[in-house]
Amino acid sequence: MNNKNRLEALSAFLKSKRANIKPQSVGLPTGTRRRTPGLRREEVAHMAGVSTTWYTWLEQGRDISVSSSVLDSIAAALQLNNDERKYLHDLAFEVNPNVPQQEIIQKKLPSSLEKILSELKYCPTLITDRHFQIVGWNRAAAHVFLDFEQIPIEQRNLIRLVFARKELRALAVNWEHFVKGFLSIFRAYYGQYVGDEWYEQFLEEMIHLYPEFQTLWQENEVSTAPELLIEFRHAKAGKMLFNLTSLQVQGNVDLWCSIYTSVEESATEEKLKRLMEKTEKNS
Template identity: 65%
Template structure:
């Protein structure tokens, strides 16, 4: 991401967060003459204790200097979460990792991590890298999602697959909610590795591939590790419910372990066992 792209990403993010704050939630009158939802620029500036002109320039993507203390005030005014603050600082202070590495080989899965994948027999588990390329999975994941082994590595990106594979679009009961969770994590990576031009190229490609991608991306959600209950409607097993736990794998490779644990209050695990038994046979 070059400086211009970084400023534009910051502009989109600030506008999206400003639009989501109700005036009454910060002690301002909602009024009847608001043309757009959320706060006005001058109201954010007032809450942050900075000039309206300076904040307007920042939101317009102009090349201006800023300090951490001012960004702290803006983050407080926009009620940003910890993950959103990290994203703001990475873009505004150009503090993302210098990782413009071009084409990469798939990171190797360590024997210990491979053992974990095998032991989580009835918990669909996927290992992905910082670009959301899928580098490891277990049999349960192959049965619930799809057989990732049949997909070439250069196409085995979770974001890409969610928008291009019909079986994944049919799988989630609420596909948009499901996708927004992945995009929120992807945006956190986008801010962390702001110097890697691969992200900008990938985003442009996805916008061209799927008409709904840009609208969902512009919502600018940022989360590093959401824990959610996800409902699937599997073609063979029917309704299934999983608790998603997303973990960072410590080590030289920036890997993420996404574990889908069957909801204990549902028959999901027994359905999964039957599904895997049928497929094994």
């Protein structure tokens, strides 16, 4: 991400978060003369203890000097959570200005990860890199989502697939809810690796191909580990309920593990077992 794109991302994030705060939630009157939703710039500046001019410049994406303490004050005024606060700092300071291009992992995963994937027999599990390229999955994931083995390596990007493949669009009852979980993690990576030009190229492509991507992306949601309840309507297994748990894999390569565990008393695991057994008998 070049400096211009980084500052534009910072500007969009601040504007989005300011618009999400209801004046009454911070003890301000709603009023009848507010032309835009959320707080005014001068109100954020006052709560953060900075001048309105300085905050305006920051929100406009000007290249100005900032400090950690001032950013923390702005984060508090905007009621940012820990992940959003880190994202703000990442964009403001460009902590990784010269990140090398990460290539698709084509060799085998570490044996420890392969073991985890096989042990999670009835928990669909995906492992992705910082670009959300799918680098590992188990049999359960192939049965619930897609047979990723049939997809060329260069096309195994999870963000792209959930927009491009009709099977995944039809799978989730609330598709937007399903997608937002992935996008919130993707944005956390986006802020962390601001020097990686791959993100700008990818975002440009996605916005061009899928207008709804831009709408969801502009919501500026950030989370390193969203916990979601997802309802699927599987073409062969019917209604399935999963809890999504996301974990960062520790090691030399930046990997993410998304584990879907069946909701208790939902009969999801039994349905998945039958689906896997039937499919394997017919293969």
